[in-house]
Amino acid sequence: MYRLCIFDLDGTLLDTIGALTYATNKTLAAFGLGPIEPEQTKRIVGDGYRTQMERALRLFGDEQMVHYDESLPVYMDNFSKYCMKDVVPYDGIPHLLAFLKERGIKMAVFSNKPHHQAVENIEAVFGPGYFDVVRGEQPGIPKKPAPDGALLISEELGILPEECLYLGDTNTDMKTGAAAGMDTAGVLWGFRGREELAAFHPRYLAEHPSQIEAIIENENAGRM
Secondary structure, eight states: OOOEEEEOSBTTTEEOHHHHHHHHHHHHHTTTOOOOOHHHHHHHOSSOHHHHHHHHHHHTTOTTOTTHHHHHHHHHHHHHHHTTTTOEEOTTHHHHHHHHHHTTOEEEEEEEEEHHHHHHHHHHHHOTTSSSEEEEEOTTSOOTTSSHHHHHHHHHTTOOGGGEEEEESSHHHHHHHHHTTOEEEEETTSSSOHHHHHTTOOSEEESSHHHHHHHHHHHHTTTO
16 A cells, blocks of 8 residues: 655656756856757756766766866756746646545655755645655755665655655666665656666556556555
8 A cells, every 4th residue: 555655856747857958058058068958968867966967068078077066056056046947747747646635645755956946846836835745955865866865754754665656757766766665656758768767677667647546546445
């Protein structure tokens, strides 16, 4: 029985590729580099902004990371200004979240996005307090794929890991859920494809949020 759903943010709940691409390109332009295309952005995000900038710089030949240290504060300044640019929920996500609320299933967000921007994204789209927990990258909590943050969320809400469904769109998310001892659902509407997710053996693969509703109905039938 699932009592908690933990969602990745970028590529799972919200289509943020426009904001991520724009902030990355503003940063690259400061060093005479770029631009990056949205499809490239999908491949470099998911492991925190430091890794994102490292990958972006490598795309343009900065193998020695000459601009790396200087790029990080520039990126954070740009991202703080533009983190909501063109951000929208994926089709079916509002209905899925309403479905979970109606059934008393708790909802949390665990992202490698900087915490302030994670909260801003979620609250701007869904409203303050809609999720039981929203957690982005914070000091003292290892970023995904370390399971620490997911386990802290389940502990905070008083729910066992085996009662949690962890949803995400990248291999990082699949590793995180598995390491936390949670069932994982790879979502195919986000930034990565079926082959990447299937390689990490999630319990479920879903092409649309409505399929998550069916999974939960089936798993929780007669146990609510």
